[in-house]
Amino acid sequence: MQQINLADGLVWFDNTLLSEADIGSVFEPEYWSKLNKVIGSAKGRGTTWFVQGEQVPMALRHYRRGGLFGKLVKDQYLFIGWERTRCYEEFMLLKHLRQCGVNVPRPLGAKANKVGTLFYRADILIELVSGARDLVALLKNSKVEHNVWYAIGEEIAKMHRAGVCHTDLNAHNILLDGDNQVWLIDFDKCEKREGKNWQQGNLDRLLRSFQKEKNKAGITFNEESHWRWLTEGYSTIQLTQ
Ligand SMILES: Nc1ncnc2c1ncn2[C@@H]1O[C@H](COP(=O)(O)OP(=O)(O)O)[C@@H](O)[C@H]1O
Ligand SMILES: [Mg+2]
Incomplete structure (x- = not known):
């Protein structure tokens, strides 16, 4: 796993599977739609975008809140450390599960962005289970x-x-x-x-x-x-x- 510092955030990624040069942009749906590489989507809490990466197809998800509070603060979380961000924790949990032989898709990248000093937004890229x-x-x-x-x-x-x-x-x-x-x-x-x-x-x-x-x-x-x-x-x- 590799880690890169951005102006306002951090990206963790698997550089064997996520090789795009513009690593800061791969967590934005617009990046993929401009390249004509959006291959599908699914509706859950928000929209999960299916995109064609250079190496593998991927599912891109932005972290959103549910419930009443979510209507006010849609996608910001209290920042208490990079390793306590939702995206980093999910990334590491998926890695752990795969090491234990559980059939979960491979985590490809996670990005957390500071919003001011107190909050952050987050995104994750996970291997797409094709035809699932x-x-x-x-x-x-x-x-x-x-x-x-x-x-x-x-x-x-x-x-x-x-x-x-x-x-x-x-x-x-x-x-x-x-x-x-x-x-x-x-x-x-x-x-x-x-x-x-x-x-x-x-x-x-x-x-x-x-x-x-x-x-x-x-x-x-x-x-x-x-x-x-x-x-x-x-x-x-x-x-x-
Ligand atoms: N890695 C994946 N491969 C294939 N489909 C996926 C993958 N991740 C999510 N999806 C599809 O997107 C839907 C929403 O994604 P999910 O991770 O469950 O987020 P949420 O329920 O929080 O919106 C799933 O029910 C599934 O249909
Ligand atoms: Mg779900």
Whole structure:
């Protein structure tokens, strides 16, 4: 990982995968649209832009607040040190997860920009999982087989074995690629934790998300089969090594 100082901020990046000379600009969607290299987008809290980098396709996300406070201060966070910025923490967490063998996309770059002395804004570039769809989109139109539900459970257990708590584990943050490989995404605000009393909370939240999307998006989801398969997969992985 390489680090570069900008006039008002810092960039951390993987120079084997992110080789653009103008490293300060690659976190701006306009840079990519001028080059005609925006290849897609997805709506979550804000827009995640899919762009074609020199080496790999990437997902570009600007950090935004949710909730009521977010309407007032859309994208600024209190600065308490470069290594405590949201983008740096997510970048390092993704690195850790990959080292532990969890299927998460590779982090490519993170940028934090000071706004005055108290606040900062942040962006992140992550490898794009090509051809991936999230579970909500998939379960609306097609069937997910037993072995895939099982694999989703296994991947969540691997994340827990790596000691990582996903504070927003929901059906939109689990992707399947064209080969039905499972990918976990969206690790903003997630963190490493000790002990045994938070893992079940992640699973409970995911179950609630599936139940919610049954009404909201009309997905096919059955607790007696689908969820049971997922938890079977989960329990095959030893959480402590
Ligand atoms: N690395 C990625 N590869 C493919 N699609 C992605 C990737 N990252 C995000 N997406 C898509 O963009 C959506 C929003 O991104 P996400 O990281 O979940 O941010 P948020 O939910 O905070 O807006 C995801 O649900 C997914 O559809
Ligand atoms: Mg998300």
